[in-house]
Amino acid sequence: MKHDLPQQRRGLTAIDAITALLVILLTMQVWLLSATLDAFLAGHTEAALPGAIVSGILFAACFAMYVFIRRVDRDARPRD
DSSP states (O other): OTTHHHHHHHHHHHHHHHHHHHHHHHHHHHHHHHHHHHHHHTTOGGGHHHHHHHHHHHHHHHHHHHHHHHHHHHHHSOOO
């Protein structure tokens, strides 16, 4: 059982780091969407497509990190 403790700590450290990165990326995505919507409503329609593309990329990155967190959490939990 003592051997599993470092594995759990590494898992928790990875989860904490990814969670912090997720918060930053999601904050950026909300800012990007609000800025793109503001520009679009002001009549600058050329900003809509690049904003949507970058937002989709951010969504994909956040989803990949979510999947990574699930896998690390599953691996770090002690087996019964």
